Amino acid sequence: xxxxxxxxxxxxxxxxxxxxxxxxxxxxxxxxxxxxxxxxxxxxxxxxxxxxxxxxxxxxxxxxxxxxxxxxxxxxxxxxxxxxxxxxxxxxxxxxxxxxxxxxxxxxxxxxxxxxxxxxxxxxxxxxxxxxxxxxxxxxxxxxxxxxxxxxxxxxxxxxxxxxxxxxxxxxxxxxxxxxxxxxxxxxxxxxxxxxxxxxxxxxxxxxxxxxxxxxxxxxxxxxxxxxxxxxxxxxxxxxxxxxxxxxxxxxxxxxxxxxxxxxxxxxxxxxx
Ligand SMILES: [Zn+2]
Numbered sequence: 436x437x438x439x440x441x442x443x444x445x446x447x448x449x450x451x452x453x454x455x456x457x458x459x460x461x462x463x464x465x466x467x468x469x470x471x472x473x474x475x476x477x478x479x480x481x482x483x484x485x486x487x488x489x490x491x492x493x494x495x496x497x498x499x500x501x502x503x504x505x506x507x508x509x510x511x512x513x514x515x516x517x518x519x520x521x522x523x524x525x526x527x528x529x530x531x532x533x534x535x536x537x538x539x540x541x542x543x544x545x546x547x548x549x550x551x552x553x554x555x556x557x558x559x560x561x562x563x564x565x566x567x568x569x570x571x572x573x574x575x576x577x578x579x580x581x582x583x584x585x586x587x588x589x590x591x592x593x594x595x596x597x598x599x600x601x602x603x604x605x606x607x608x609x610x611x612x613x614x615x616x617x618x619x620x621x622x623x624x625x626x627x628x629x630x631x632x633x634x635x636x637x638x639x640x641x642x643x644x645x646x647x648x649x650x651x652x653x654x655x656x657x658x659x660x661x662x663x664x665x666x667x668x669x670x671x672x673x674x675x676x677x678x679x680x681x682x683x684x685x686x687x688x689x690x691x692x693x694x695x696x697x698x699x700x701x702x703x704x705x706x707x708x
Contacts, residue, residue, distance in 0.1 A: 437470065438471045446496065459489060537623050553648060553652060564589055565577040565588075580655050581599065606647050610640045642681050679703055682697070
């Protein structure tokens with residue numbers, strides 16, 4: 436055996452040097468170069484005779500008898516088959532954030548990735564709206580570029596602005612979403628609870644919400660940075676086009692009354708028209 440008693444990760448308490456410290460190594464009289472086989476006698480784990488105090492929990496924690504006659508080998512403990520793979524290593528190394536409650540309304544199967552990404556930023560209220568720029572000390576006209584009569588923040592842009600409402604109410608009607616005026620955070624909480632699950636209608640709602648936020652933000656940027664503007668109807672046409680395409684992908688799923696109603700509202704069956 437070549438495995439280091441103190442510094443290799445062979446024991447459930449992991450490198451014993453980390454768990455028990457320098458003093459324990461010194462008291463053991465074994466020296467820092469000791470190998471694991473100093474704990475083996477007659478093919479069994481044994482407490483060393485030189486210093487027995489403190490060794491009991493170490494010996495008792497070893498799950499099985501030593502395998503004699505085999506070479507030491509390095510294994511990847513976090514992998515089910517103890518073999519290394521990039522995937523397992525990445526999962527082990529990456530920082531794991533707690534899954535947020537609104538995860539499902541942003542990231543879902545067959546979502547439009549660019550819409551989901553923008554919504555992910557918007558849900559956290561991290562888009563560079565005028566109110567945030569002001570907070571960062573960047574002073575410009577804090578005015579909504581869509582209606583030109585209110586300050587711009589997430590709540591106004593995506594819920595209060597009459598320009599947005601002209602679009603969002605259309606989407607709501609077609610996706611069976613009640614026309615409600617809520618604050619941004621309250622809306623996210625409501626949608627998270629209400630749109631839970633993978634039904635066809637919830638799929639259309641999530642698609643519609645993400646697409647509306649995306650195209651409203653795009654329109655806002657076009658006005659500020661390119662001096663171009665479109666009517667709510669033209670913006671809605673873009674939303675309709677992409678939602679019809681996406682809903683059509685689910686044409687072959689079970690035809691429920693709800694699904695037929697939503698398909699009809701978005702004219703999915705007349706996709707070439
Ligand atoms: Zn506005």
